[in-house]
Amino acid sequence: MSEPIKHRSTTKMVPYPSESIVPERDLGKTPVLETRHLGIDFGGLKAVEDFNLTIGRTEIAGLIGPNGAGKTTVFNLLTKVYEPTTGTVLINGRDTKGMNIVQASHLGIARTFQNIRLFSNMTVEENVRVGLHNQVKYDMFTGILRLPRYWKQEKKQHEQALELLSLFDMQSLADEVSGSLPYGMQRRLEIVRALATNPSLLLLDEPAAGMNPHETEELMETIARIRDQFQIAILLIEHDMSLVMGVCEGICVLNFGKVIAKGTADEIQSNPLVIEAYLGKRKEANA
Amino acid sequence: MSMKKKTFLMTAVTFAVVIAAFIICQVLIENKLMSRALRGQLIPICCYIVMAVSLNLTVGISGELSLGHAGFMSIGAFSGIVLAAWLKARFPELSDLARLLMAIVCGGLFSGVAGVLIGVPVLRLRGDYLAIVTLAFGEIIRNILNLVYFSLEGATLHASFNQPVLPGKFVYNGPAGAQGVTKIATFEVGFALVLFTLLVVFNLVNSRSGRAIKAIRDNRIAAESVGINVTKYKMMAFVISAVLAGMAGALFGLNYSTLQASKFNVDASIQVLVFVVLGGLGSILGSVISATVLYVLPEMLREFAQYRMLIYAVILILVMVLGNNPTLRGIVNRVGESLRGKNRKGDKAA
Numbered sequence: 001m002s003e004p005i006k007h008r009s010t011t012k013m014v015p016y017p018s019e020s021i022v023p024e025r026d027l028g029k030t031p032v033l034e035t036r037h038l039g040i041d042f043g044g045l046k047a048v049e050d051f052n053l054t055i056g057r058t059e060i061a062g063l064i065g066p067n068g069a070g071k072t073t074v075f076n077l078l079t080k081v082y083e084p085t086t087g088t089v090l091i092n093g094r095d096t097k098g099m100n101i102v103q104a105s106h107l108g109i110a111r112t113f114q115n116i117r118l119f120s121n122m123t124v125e126e127n128v129r130v131g132l133h134n135q136v137k138y139d140m141f142t143g144i145l146r147l148p149r150y151w152k153q154e155k156k157q158h159e160q161a162l163e164l165l166s167l168f169d170m171q172s173l174a175d176e177v178s179g180s181l182p183y184g185m186q187r188r189l190e191i192v193r194a195l196a197t198n199p200s201l202l203l204l205d206e207p208a209a210g211m212n213p214h215e216t217e218e219l220m221e222t223i224a225r226i227r228d229q230f231q232i233a234i235l236l237i238e239h240d241m242s243l244v245m246g247v248c249e250g251i252c253v254l255n256f257g258k259v260i261a262k263g264t265a266d267e268i269q270s271n272p273l274v275i276e277a278y279l280g281k282r283k284e285a286n287a
Numbered sequence: 288m289s290m291k292k293k294t295f296l297m298t299a300v301t302f303a304v305v306i307a308a309f310i311i312c313q314v315l316i317e318n319k320l321m322s323r324a325l326r327g328q329l330i331p332i333c334c335y336i337v338m339a340v341s342l343n344l345t346v347g348i349s350g351e352l353s354l355g356h357a358g359f360m361s362i363g364a365f366s367g368i369v370l371a372a373w374l375k376a377r378f379p380e381l382s383d384l385a386r387l388l389m390a391i392v393c394g395g396l397f398s399g400v401a402g403v404l405i406g407v408p409v410l411r412l413r414g415d416y417l418a419i420v421t422l423a424f425g426e427i428i429r430n431i432l433n434l435v436y437f438s439l440e441g442a443t444l445h446a447s448f449n450q451p452v453l454p455g456k457f458v459y460n461g462p463a464g465a466q467g468v469t470k471i472a473t474f475e476v477g478f479a480l481v482l483f484t485l486l487v488v489f490n491l492v493n494s495r496s497g498r499a500i501k502a503i504r505d506n507r508i509a510a511e512s513v514g515i516n517v518t519k520y521k522m523m524a525f526v527i528s529a530v531l532a533g534m535a536g537a538l539f540g541l542n543y544s545t546l547q548a549s550k551f552n553v554d555a556s557i558q559v560l561v562f563v564v565l566g567g568l569g570s571i572l573g574s575v576i577s578a579t580v581l582y583v584l585p586e587m588l589r590e591f592a593q594y595r596m597l598i599y600a601v602i603l604i605l606v607m608v609l610g611n612n613p614t615l616r617g618i619v620n621r622v623g624e625s626l627r628g629k630n631r632k633g634d635k636a637a
């Protein structure tokens with residue numbers, strides 16, 4: 001494992017073709033994600049329009065915007081839940097046109113869901129083992145006949161699952177039924193399950209939802225640690241600005257399906273368009 | 288108790304119950320304490336346990352509704368009967384046991400092929416198409432079986448479709464079904480088939496493939512997002528289920544001297560589904576017990592046999608209402624909890 005990457009405030013962001021920025025350290029390498037003019041219509045409603053984003057190999061990026069801006073829709077486009085109406089998505093340089101969710105996963109993209117989607121009748125460890133499905137393999141007959149390889153691979157799965165759970169100190173919960181966990185634990189388990197697929201890009205949809213400030217702080221540290229340890233890129237959607245500003249290097253702001261700003265945390269915080277988008281929303285809410 | 292221990296305990300208990308039941312039956316038979324009527328039910332009971340457990344793999348563990356399980360059973364039954372008859376003519380030196388085992392394997396194979404043929408187009412689709420297609424399959428296979436004829440002329444097998452004129456002696460005679468079958472099914476082989484089924488299903492469920500199957504049932508999109516090939520694992524569950532049903536069918540078919548395809552109608556499929564639902568979706572032990580009890584009861588109480596479907600319907604409705612009514616469920620839970628609480632106190636005192 002290479003040295004941990006320095007804190008984000010020291011990250012120098014540099015322009016990248018296709019109207020984007022990536023960390024300087026990632027410049028020579030193929031970006032994990034590149035979208036060009038990405039867009040989708042839902043029967044006339046342009047939920048996302050002309051969305052261009054590039055994410056460096058080891059970048060932690062943020063996707064923010066008011067409710068209904070189209071953030072989750074972007075995740076669904078990247079993971080091929082929806083086929084885009086316009087534009088392209090490149091994962092690790094490969095065009096994902098016509099691919100399905102499973103094929104996108106094989107390219108190295110993994111995600112969590114805003115409305116948690118665990119295998120809720122299965123245990124915590126089983127959930128992670130399902131995440132390891134394509135990492136620690138053996139076929140059906142080996143499993144039914146319990147050949148020596150079955151025992152070997154099961155042991156490997158068990159060890160890897162516990163090691164991944166230890167990221168969030170969840171080893172002691174391994175045998176609990178996942179659906180009975182508290183909300184925050186379920187969110188953490190989703191992150192662990194996604195990581196188990198050995199992705200190069202991890203998408204987190206509101207990972208801090210329902211967490212208190214202390215837990216959010218901890219989550220922020222873990223996210224940075226995951227990036228350092230696994231040397232992967234992370235794109236997160238979050239409403240908690242302390243988390244976004246604290247951990248994200250490049251930030252992209254969506255409003256009504258369109259990108260209204262892109263930049264570092266400092267640039268975003270002082271961008272008048274962003275302030276207006278959020279304040280405008282607050283005014284409406286107060287009215 | 289942890290989930291893992293519970294799973295292990297459930298497996299152990301299931302095998303223990305089945306083995307104990309077998310030993311008790313053997314002792315009763317040895318000492319001539321079992322009625323003729325019940326003795327005659329032992330092999331069908333084994334068949335229906337295998338049917339229920341295998342259907343539970345599709346419905347309870349994979350989460351797909353199948354309404355044509357008896358169709359697979361009939362394919363197994365009649366392919367097994369024809370093979371056994373042919374083997375007897377062609378290889379007279381073969382023992383009955385060898386013929387029975389070969390017929391069971393053959394029944395499983397044919398039924399498995401049918402499972403693949405249905406699964407490939409249907410399981411690719413999203414939505415509950417399997418229920419509709421398996422329902423149709425059960426009916427279609429029954430109608431086809433009314434139109435095929437097999438006969439043996441010495442050791443030569445003749446077959447025809449829609450033409451009841453064949454040389455030699457009929458083995459399978461269209462609407463009249465299989466005739467003159469030598470009953471070679473034994474309770475011991477039935478018991479072995481039950482053990483085999485339990486082993487396959489338990490080992491599958493607790494393996495990488497089984498976890499993929501359960502994951503798809505629990506959340507399809509999440510399973511896809513971690514890279515699981517949904518069609519492949521749905522197929523796996525469905526085809527294994529069909530193979531086991533075919534094996535049960537072959538054993539069943541070789542337990543009667545005559546057998547018609549009309550025995551494997553929708554009612555028969557629904558009956559197996561009732562075993563599974565009442566035993567509990569996903570609960571293997573539940574399927575074993577409910578198949579046994581619900582199969583034996585009506586057969587024992589002959590005079591009520593005609594009300595069987597009615598009683599099933601009533602019980603099924605009650606279970607649905609009870610399962611979905613929060614007040615009733617609350618009462619059941621409270622009773623269950625207080626009982627469990629008492630047990631726990633008892634444990635401490637001991």
Ligand SMILES: Nc1ncnc2c1ncn2[C@@H]1O[C@H](COP(=O)(O)OP(=O)(O)OP(=O)(O)O)[C@@H](O)[C@H]1O
Nearest residue numbers: 042045047065066067068069070071072073074114
């Ligand atoms: N499958 C769909 N069909 C039709 N409209 C959709 C669909 N999915 C999303 N939308 C619409 O697209 C818009 C963007 O939704 P999206 O869920 O992406 O917002 P979001 O930015 O994630 O919001 P939030 O912060 O509330 O999660 C909304 O107006 C939503 O109603």
Ligand SMILES: [Mg+2]
Nearest residue numbers: 071072073114
């Ligand atoms: Mg959202």
